[in-house]
Amino acid sequence: MLFFDFHFHHPRHTSGIRNLSLLEPPGDSAFSAGIHPEDILLHPEKSWNWLQNVSQHPNCVAIGECGLDGRTGINDLFQEKIFRQQINLAEELHKPMIIHCVRRFSNLLHDRKTSTVPMIIHGFNKKETVADSLLRAGFSLSFGKAVFHHVSLQQILKKIPLNRVFLETDDADFDIRLLYEKVAEIKKISVEELADAIENHLKQLKLYGKNMAGENGTPH
Template identity: 30%
Template sequence: MLVDTHVHLNAEQFFEDREETIQRAFDAGVTYMVVVGFDRETIPLAIEIAEQYETIYAAVGWHPVDAIDMTQEDLDWIEKLSAHPKVVAIGEMGLDYHWDKSPKEIQKEVFRKQINLAKKVKMPIIIHNREATEDIIEVMQEENAQEVGGIMHCYNDSPDYVQACLDMNFYISLGGPVTFKNATLPKEVAVQVPEDRLLVETDAPFLAPHPNRGKRNEPAYVKLVAEKVAELRETSFEQLSKITTENAFQLFHFE
């Protein structure tokens, strides 16, 4: 059994064949999935999908790229939705310095607000980080994110930052990039992370793993990620699946 801890089945890329995509995941042994909503359009659909399947859950938050669009009403809405029985985390949230739609200071403000919301409702958080690692860690430390912990989603940065994340009660989740031939950092991280802090994900429809790189990703492909991480850690696929599934249950408290 595997858990895809971060998937966007609510993305438009799955509008025409979502049911078939989910069935392929189940057939591949991907039994549990967390669908992540990150704006006004994707959040309701994440919950709707989770309501339709016993082993699919949702996370609700606000993406940093769109931080400039978030209102207090949106934050209140996310807080209200956090009480839904199928919502297991707040996020994805964080910082994204690759795109310039939302100024950095606004991104930080929205990030801080969501961390504090998660602390209020006592839920783990899912961190999106793109080209902003040091600022991410600084904000997390200043806002005492260790009180709730969570996931460093699709970790693709230097191993040098891993310990700071672990110290704040965070899991390290690896996705498709760990399978890329030229990606050295996630491979190093895959070996470094303690087994009780390791997760796998797809971030589908994005970042499809080798040999599907460049194509639409889907949750069934988390098996390819798990196989590669097992290879790098010199353990069996079965053991890696067991470890990462137990970790996901520990974090999300699936019913």
């Protein structure tokens, strides 16, 4: 059984999509690469060149995390510009996007209208009304450790169709299996059924079998 971790930073974790740090060279298993909204002022030109290069790598399975963040204090128009560039890159390469969004969901819904690549909101931790509008707009949602203690997220998970769900550890260090067990319990299904559904979701997005670390039980 594959306990796929849709978005992680921890180098010790072994199954799923590892998010490259800014300016980090490509890894030997599946990774995502993007410019996080918090980082867009750091070294704009260097970052953009880096992203254009690493995103061509066969192990780069998704663009991100990138998106919009209302907490950063960075000008919204500039954030939007850098995000648009990354959407265009994803469109060009036909790669899905891993989205980071804080307090800018209406802008994000607007951006969605003019793009065709699959978009997955990572670390979803918002209200049901937000979840509903994102699902209607075609986003998938990836859930992390907040599920363990947020009853409102558990309620959302009860209803959300399995073909729109991913699970992730993000920057936390815990065993992703515990999250699979928790979500299976919430959805009243077996852990196997949940793992199968997530595998199908990966296939649907053409992400399955792309040199994912830990696939076929061979972590490296």
